[in-house]
Amino acid sequence: MLRDERLKLILDFVNDNDYCSNEQISKHLNIPFTTLRRDLTDLHNESKLKRVHGGAKSIRERSILEAVLDEKLVTNIDAKRIIAKKALACIKPFETIFLDAGSTTYFLAEIIKPEFNNKIYTNSIINAQILAKNGVKDINLLPGRLKLSTIAICGVETIAALSKYNFDLAFLGINAVDKDYNFFTTDEDEAEVKRIAIRNSQFGFGLADMSKHNSKSFVKFSDKSQIALINEEV
Known part of the structure; x- marks a missing residue:
């Protein structure tokens, strides 16, 4: 056998x-x-x-609840850094990028190459700060309501602003991945931001370490037919 x-x-x-x-x-x-x-x-x-x-x-399959960002940034760090490096390999010079809020996208923001001259839109105050610290020059922060637990900007204003733009790449945070590779988040407003970013991008990538596999959360926002999953093993 x-x-x-x-x-x-x-x-x-x-x-x-x-x-x-x-x-x-x-x-x-x-x-x-x-x-x-x-x-x-x-x-x-x-x-x-x-x-x-x-x-x-x-x-x-577990039901995953939202943890505060401070907790996420000190959890599964090695896996998230591996994922960030894999995501970085997908980026080419002068591409326009949507960078979602989240701890894994935070580690990607740390290593995006300033010399690539990417135009980056994000709904994360912290990711915008990290991009600036990294030397990225063209950073665009979306307007909207601030979700305090994740420091993510979302809501009606965010959706309206995001709908105007088209991106080469979108990198999305994921809270849970079930056995059929459906992707989930914990908040309907954040889910809608992710859906629009995917719809308005040439290529979308979901970033999720293996601890988020075999689980579900509150809102499904995408599946394997729409975005490619990057984890520490794939």
């Missing part, structure tokens, strides 16, 4: 039963214990199931 086929069988069996002992999995799927332990470790490291003492548990 091929490894990928074996992993799918294990994952399906565990998800169907919520919890399975190693003995149950081994007996039902006819997989030797040594191979099973290695496979369960791999699936656990990929956040596809949770390995526990003597067996494995299904990872149910």
